[in-house]
Amino acid sequence: MLRQEDVERIISAAYDLLATTGVKILHAEALQILGDHGAAVDLSNQVAAIPQELIEKSLKTVPASLKFYNFQGDETVRVEGDTVNFVLDSAPVFLLDSETKKIRNANTRDMVEIIKLADNLEHVSCMTACVVPDDVPISLCDVIRFHQTLIYSNKPVFGGAFSIDGLLAEIELLSVLAGGKAEMKKRPRVFMAANPSAPLMWT
């Protein structure tokens, strides 16, 4: 699909953007950490320009291979080298209703149905909550999404949390399901994503 020279052009463009435009990060501590490690930080605009050397140095600390397990305890996902794994988007707030053919807010019923559907799609290797439902309190939404994903899916989970409290509650849920923290660590089922909330922006 991509020639090696295309891959190099894409990576080069990414290095260029990260070093010149930088990324906006609305979090003082994160900016401080980046600044301490060589990024040029503009605190007033909350922007960090990240040089290529820092990116390359950081990438060397990434494990060469990661394995993830399904509910039954089988390894079904390996992240290494050029392997490709597909996962659905995790956070659309709207969906196109196939009955009314109108775009509307997503709800929990949609979420559960899409999780069940994606659980049976052989080319989708990991599960997400698939939507952000509008019929649960927003302050609980991340933990409810995670709970429902664990309840209805057999696959490894591409999770996410909206707060530190939410993350801790999700770890607790996973630990109970795995049969304790030791088992949870032995056969990792979930990886947490830290996504930009918009291109080049972290909030």
Place this chain on the structure above:
Amino acid sequence: MIHRLINGITVTEETLAVDFIKENKFNAAGILGSGLTLDWFRKELFVPSKDIIGRTSYTQYVENGSREIFIRAREKKGQILNTYKAPAIDIHTLDEMKRILTEYANKKGEEIPEFIFNY
């Protein structure tokens, strides 16, 4: 689909859009909402399944009942959901997970809607 794969992914100044991103930088609506993003999304990513999109002649489409794309998509969804098997989580674990979720909600001064526990 074979033609699509052989064509590969287009890597040009336009698709890399470095200058466009530099101009719009932290304006999410500017980047995601642009015609450029939508055009290339449709060209490179938007490939509906052969079970959903019609690739037969119009005559064959009519002979097969003129079922439009939403109907075919719903039928396919029904077929897939019929073979769904929930993870076999024991009742004690489900109760423990309910307790964790409920305590978390209490801490936030909220309530978990009951339908969340209608497994």
